[in-house]
Every structure is written in structure tokens, then in C-alpha cells.
Amino acid sequence: MARYLLAIDQGTTSTRAMVFDHEGRVMALAQQEHRQIYPQPGWVEHDPLEIWERTQAVVRQAVARAGVVPADIAAIGVTNQRETTIVWDRRTGRPYYNAIVWQDTRTAAICDQLARDGGPDRFRDRTGLPLATYFSGPKLKWILDQVPGVREAAERGDALFGTVDTWLIWWLTGGPDGGVHVTDVTNASRTLLMDLRRLDWDDEILRLLGIPRRMLPAIHPSVAPAAYGATRPDGPVGAAVPVCADLGDQQAALVGQTCFEPGEAKNTYGTGCFLLLNTGATPVFSRSGLITTVAYKMGDQPAVYALEGSIAVAGALVQWLRDNLGLIARSADVEALAGSVEDNGGVYFVPAFSGLFAPHWDGSARGLIIGLTRFANRGHLARAALEATAFQTREVVDAMYRDSGLRLTALRVDGGMVVNELLMQFQADILGVPVVRPAVTETTALGAAYAAGLAAGVWEEPARLRQYWQEARRWTPRLALNSS
Numbered sequence: 001m002a003r004y005l006l007a008i009d010q011g012t013t014s015t016r017a018m019v020f021d022h023e024g025r026v027m028a029l030a031q032q033e034h035r036q037i038y039p040q041p042g043w044v045e046h047d048p049l050e051i052w053e054r055t056q057a058v059v060r061q062a063v064a065r066a067g068v069v070p071a072d073i074a075a076i077g078v079t080n081q082r083e084t085t086i087v088w089d090r091r092t093g094r095p096y097y098n099a100i101v102w103q104d105t106r107t108a109a110i111c112d113q114l115a116r117d118g119g120p121d122r123f124r125d126r127t128g129l130p131l132a133t134y135f136s137g138p139k140l141k142w143i144l145d146q147v148p149g150v151r152e153a154a155e156r157g158d159a160l161f162g163t164v165d166t167w168l169i170w171w172l173t174g175g176p177d178g179g180v181h182v183t184d185v186t187n188a189s190r191t192l193l194m195d196l197r198r199l200d201w202d203d204e205i206l207r208l209l210g211i212p213r214r215m216l217p218a219i220h221p222s223v224a225p226a227a228y229g230a231t232r233p234d235g236p237v238g239a240a241v242p243v244c245a246d247l248g249d250q251q252a253a254l255v256g257q258t259c260f261e262p263g264e265a266k267n268t269y270g271t272g273c274f275l276l277l278n279t280g281a282t283p284v285f286s287r288s289g290l291i292t293t294v295a296y297k298m299g300d301q302p303a304v305y306a307l308e309g310s311i312a313v314a315g316a317l318v319q320w321l322r323d324n325l326g327l328i329a330r331s332a333d334v335e336a337l338a339g340s341v342e343d344n345g346g347v348y349f350v351p352a353f354s355g356l357f358a359p360h361w362d363g364s365a366r367g368l369i370i371g372l373t374r375f376a377n378r379g380h381l382a383r384a385a386l387e388a389t390a391f392q393t394r395e396v397v398d399a400m401y402r403d404s405g406l407r408l409t410a411l412r413v414d415g416g417m418v419v420n421e422l423l424m425q426f427q428a429d430i431l432g433v434p435v436v437r438p439a440v441t442e443t444t445a446l447g448a449a450y451a452a453g454l455a456a457g458v459w460e461e462p463a464r465l466r467q468y469w470q471e472a473r474r475w476t477p478r479l480a481l482n483s484s
């Protein structure tokens, strides 16, 4: 019986494919980066066809490295960078424009204009989100307004919108030749276009933004055995394998960390930083600058919601030290440099490169380095850069405490930055709660594999997955800092 699971994790900087066995063990991994395109300040784009090429390559490599027969793969789970917006021609698969990435702030004027009537929170009670450049709806409006011919094509039914999950599943299931046009509730909950309770597109918001409904994908549960079609045997997987799960990357990490109970939370430290708290079957609407999002929906069961603190720049600041300042040669070198000084020497970073997300939602904010004296050196800058991630997380946790009345007993962490001991210890110190890292830190791909396995019947229920979560490392707070 087919027992293996393939996870496709299409992230902001790279695409990974991973094969897992029926006990959630990693059998193979393949990963490739793609280009970051910065046409002008504040704009960030990806080439959608490059992403599809990288996806095909890593899928082929991972299946080959795992040494499994493609027909023995029970199901595929897709997880993706969220909000990033693509519009393409259903007849050819050609994108009308590059993918507009979640960090891109070109839609500031659109958001300001929409906020003039009813303020930045005018859609919050329906969508869970403030009006901000982060989300897909304004990006889609920008493409419809600015790229010649797209609006007409959308009205004719030729132009399709999708987040990256939708784009990849469309190609995997046949592309122009019968590809399915679908998304899941977690990805749809990031568009500013979905009613969070009804889990359907909101016609009034579509009208206000001038978005033709027929260009939008069908919304399905995150775990759905039959909704997403099957791969083409002549495609990269090499067999007809059902796509059974689709989740935004942060929601997949929540599943991968097995945070299935209300009150359980995880923080992922990648390009940005995303803290999600499971709040159960009723959405909690924030008064402290957090957003409300769908955590997952498993088949016919009610949707589970989360409160989220989204931080735009975390690891991206380390990349900036590397690429724009040349302070380090590799991201990992930041730890030694930060460790070369005793403390931050009074230097602080506010990395507001894309404005500030939670809890401020200030699109006009820009980055700062403060506290400089003649004493400050490269080490202090590196240290302040790492501390900025921990301080931003503390700000989000404080907001979560205010909104939910809950207190964390520990914070589960994952993502590319959690190999950094100095950062993780400082995070525990600044939060006043232990920070714990699981044995499998590829929680995003793991969550997609878990979701696919639940759909395909490899596991009967989420509770069964808890046995696979193993603590690998724990940092306990050293400073007696206030943790209120």
C-alpha cells in the first residue's frame, strides 16, 4: 500500500520538496533558491515560471533521493509563502506580471484610499485583517488596474488569480490542459477578500476592490482527500498522485509543531517571523494589533482559528547585513560576530524595511539604527540585528497576552534562524518563558505531510501525530526580566 508522503514547501527564498515515511521521518530533501527581484524601493517580485521550474526540479530530486517508486506516494501536501499574488492566462499558463511578493509595499496608496472610507479596520470584523500592503487583495487590484489588458481578460474568464499554492496545484494537475483552480481556507484567509466565518469570498469587498469573482479559485478545506485533483503522470512526480492538502506555510508549521489545542503556540523564524496561537473553533478578534486567521480546516470538521503576530523582517535583516552592508559573508557568520561583543553597546535596530506589521500596521514606517556612539562596532550592529527579532517577538507576545488572557508556558520554535544559540537564549531571556525546539525543525514541510497523511488515511486523527513531536533543545530564561 502507498505509504509515503511528499511535501512541497514553496517559501520566500527557496523551494523544498521532502519525502516522509508513515512515521513522519524524513527520507529525502531537495532545495533550490530562486531570484529576488527588486525593481524599485519597496517593490519585491518573483518570477512565477522560475518558481514552477524550481518546484519541478526539487520534486524530481527528492523522489529520486528517497528511492521510492512514485506510485508508492500516498498523497501530496502543498504549503507556500502566503499572500504573494500571481495572475496568469488560463489558455497558456503565461503570467501577466511577476508575482508580487508579500513584502512588497507598492499598494500603500490603494490601502490609504480604501481606508479613507471607514478606516484601516473597515474589513477587520469580516476578514480578521487590517487594510495593509501585506495582503493579496490590494496586490490583485494593482495588477488589474496597472497591467494593460488584465481586467478585460479577467472579465472574459481568461485571467486567473492565485496565491502560490493555487499556481503550483494548477500546474501539477495539468496547467492549461485541465489544471484545477483551487486554494484552501488558510491561504484564502490572507487575501482580505474572504469572509472568515462563512469561508467564502465576500461579494461586497470584491465589488469595492473591483475584482471579478470568476478569476478567483474555489476555496476548499486544508485537508481534503478529493478536492485538489491528482498530478499528471508525465509531470515531475512521475505518477498520478492525489494532492490532498494545501496550507499556508505558517499554518503548516503550526500543524507540524502539533499545536492542535487552544492555547498552543509556535514561532517561526525565517525571512520574517510569525507567531501563531491556536484559539479553537471560534475566531478571536484582536484589539491589540494582531490578526485573525484560519489555522486549518480538516475535511468536514469546523475550521480552527488562530491569532497571529506577523513580523515582516527577521532573518531578512541578517541577509541585509550580508548583502547590502557586506558585514558578513554567510548568514550563519552573524552569530560569531554578535558573540564578539559582550552586549549591544546601546545599539538598537528597527528593521521597518516593509513598514511595520504586527502590532503597529504602519506602512509608512522605515528602518532605524539608534544609540550609535564612537564605541559601536560591527559586533554591536550584528548583535542589535539579532536582538531586533527577539524584541519584535516580545511585542507580539505582549499583544497576544492582552487579547487572549492566556499565558505561554513555553514557546515552540522553528525556521532557519533557530540554529542561532545566541538569539534563542536571548529570546528566552526577553520573554521570560522557555523556548523549545523540536527534533524535526522542517516543521512547515512536516505539517504539509501530516495534513496530506490525514487526508489519505495514513493517520486517523491529529492526536496520533503528537507522539512524533520530540524536544531536541530547550533554552531557559536567565535574566529576571519582567514577563508580564
Ligand code: ADP
Pocket (backbone or CB within 6 Å): 011, 012, 013, 014, 269, 270, 271, 272, 314, 315, 316, 317, 318, 319, 331, 332, 333, 334, 335, 415, 416, 417, 419, 420
Ligand atoms: P524562508 O522559509 O522564509 O525562506 P528560512 O526558514 O529558510 O526562510 O530561514 C532563512 C533565514 O534565516 C534567512 O533570512 C537567513 O538570513 C536566516 N539565517 C540563516 N542562518 C542563520 C543564522 N545562523 N543566524 C541567524 N539567521 C540565520
